[in-house]
Amino acid sequence: MLLERFFSGDQRALSRVITLIENEYAGSMEIMASLHRRSGSAHIVGVTGPPGVGKSTLVDRLARRFRSAGKTVGVLAVDPSSPFSGGAVLGDRVRMQELALDPGVYIRSMATRGHLGGLARASASVIKAMDAFGFSVILVETVGAGQSEVDIMKFAHTTVVVLAPGLGDEIQAIKAGILEIGNIFAVNKADREGAEKTAADLEMMVEMGTKSSWKQPVIRTVARDNRGVAELAGAIEEHRRAFGELGLLEEFERKKALLELKQIVTDRVLGRLFSPERGNGLVERLVHQIADRSTDPYAAAEQLLK
Amino acid sequence: MDHKKPIKVLIAKPGLDGHDRGAKVVALGLRDQGMEVIYTGLRQTPEKIVQAAMQEDVQVVGLSCLSGAHKHLFSEVARLLKERGMDDVLIIAGGIIPEKDIPLLKEKGVSGVFGPGTSIKKIAQYIRENVKEQV
Numbered sequence: 354m355l356l357e358r359f360f361s362g363d364q365r366a367l368s369r370v371i372t373l374i375e376n377e378y379a380g381s382m383e384i385m386a387s388l389h390r391r392s393g394s395a396h397i398v399g400v401t402g403p404p405g406v407g408k409s410t411l412v413d414r415l416a417r418r419f420r421s422a423g424k425t426v427g428v429l430a431v432d433p434s435s436p437f438s439g440g441a442v443l444g445d446r447v448r449m450q451e452l453a454l455d456p457g458v459y460i461r462s463m464a465t466r467g468h469l470g471g472l473a474r475a476s477a478s479v480i481k482a483m484d485a486f487g488f489s490v491i492l493v494e495t496v497g498a499g500q501s502e503v504d505i506m507k508f509a510h511t512t513v514v515v516l517a518p519g520l521g522d523e524i525q526a527i528k529a530g531i532l533e534i535g536n537i538f539a540v541n542k543a544d545r546e547g548a549e550k551t552a553a554d555l556e557m558m559v560e561m562g563t564k565s566s567w568k569q570p571v572i573r574t575v576a577r578d579n580r581g582v583a584e585l586a587g588a589i590e591e592h593r594r595a596f597g598e599l600g601l602l603e604e605f606e607r608k609k610a611l612l613e614l615k616q617i618v619t620d621r622v623l624g625r626l627f628s629p630e631r632g633n634g635l636v637e638r639l640v641h642q643i644a645d646r647s648t649d650p651y652a653a654a655e656q657l658l659k
Numbered sequence: 660m661d662h663k664k665p666i667k668v669l670i671a672k673p674g675l676d677g678h679d680r681g682a683k684v685v686a687l688g689l690r691d692q693g694m695e696v697i698y699t700g701l702r703q704t705p706e707k708i709v710q711a712a713m714q715e716d717v718q719v720v721g722l723s724c725l726s727g728a729h730k731h732l733f734s735e736v737a738r739l740l741k742e743r744g745m746d747d748v749l750i751i752a753g754g755i756i757p758e759k760d761i762p763l764l765k766e767k768g769v770s771g772v773f774g775p776g777t778s779i780k781k782i783a784q785y786i787r788e789n790v791k792e793q794v
Contacts (some may be wrong), residue, residue, distance in 0.1 A: 372716045434695075442698055450700065
């Protein structure tokens with residue numbers, strides 16, 4: 354019934370499905386199973402970069418741009434949870450006011466709930482739900498990322514890395530991190546001092562580093578004034594086209610499939626192996642033995658896997 | 660708190676006054692109480708608030724208003740939530756709300772009204788006791 358409403362285009366059903374997935378409620382696996390076949394047609398675009406460079410505003414402007422081209426847009430905005438309370442303040446909607454009442458846009462905020470890598474544990478499933486719902490473009494805004502928040506590249510066809518001037522020398526600093534996953538670079542706040550230097554540094558890096566046949570464009574944007582947004586949207590579409598033509602799409606889908614399969618199997622096997630009911634508290638006993646040095650973790654693992 | 664999922668709250672400021680300090684304090688406070696708070700910013704219309712509540716599938720909507728237009732704005736949010744079948748969403752309110760307006764707001768569907776100086780703990784407790792479990 355919920356799925357019927359979902360496939361008839363009812364956003365409330367989508368909202369509920371996402372909650373079920375995010376909270377891992379009973380029944381969410383069956384739902385995900387039936388969504389899988391209906392997914393696979395959306396263009397998934399990741400938007401990542403350090404905190405404060407203007408990711409949310411840029412996502413807002415991109416979404417409007419895609420809307421005016423007749424596309425429907427899903428937005429997933431991920432923010433970190435507090436490591437102390439487990440709570441979160443999710444404030445990305447503040448910058449997406451204009452989209453609030455457009456029926457062709459759906460915005461959902463998501464807290465990481467302790468997951469590292471720039472996304473939440475259930476983000477991939479939520480992206481898939483939006484995909485199956487039928488949005489033509491899905492914009493995924495990661496948490497403010499530094500060097501290791503690179504999960505987005507596994508789930509997005511196109512990854513946009515957003516930078517801003519005034520970050521000093523951090524192009525150097527983050528060279529080995531998120532810069533490697535960018536298919537497109539956006540230098541936002543390009544009206545500020547130092548923007549040209551940041552863009553030039555990036556261009557230099559692209560020149561020296563490109564091995565693949567896709568040369569990452571560096572695009573100057575001022576999201577607040579909607580400048581450079583059309584070029585950025587154009588580059589995103591161009592990348593999607595090139596991605597297909599280079600035959601990368603099939604590989605991407607297979608990698609994602611393997612990842613997903615591993616995750617599901619890992620969760621289920623671990624759940625079974627570590628079940629507290631197993632062998633009269635076997636896990637508990639082994640844990641104690643490792644701690645008091647009467648056994649070692651490798652021997653204990655052998656026993657657990659038997 | 661281990662297996663319990665965080666309660667989701669939307670904090671919104673309907674109306675035209677530009678003071679969101681109180682709303683932000685409440686948002687941060689509820690985060691520290693382990694809740695996931697979606698903050699939507701200033702000058703929200705009831706339509707936008709209800710649309711955000713629907714998309715975010717929140718269990719609680721917290722409204723703050725200092726402009727004096729609370730009677731109309733809060734009632735309108737409650738009416739729209741009901742109209743869209745989201746009448747299981749708990750509505751709470753804060754800001755400058757005269758005592759005499761509270762009965763009317765409650766009648767319209769605002770269940771808790773918290774004036775200036777209310778502790779976050781008290782608000783959080785009220786939410787925990789009155790929120791509908793998500794199934």
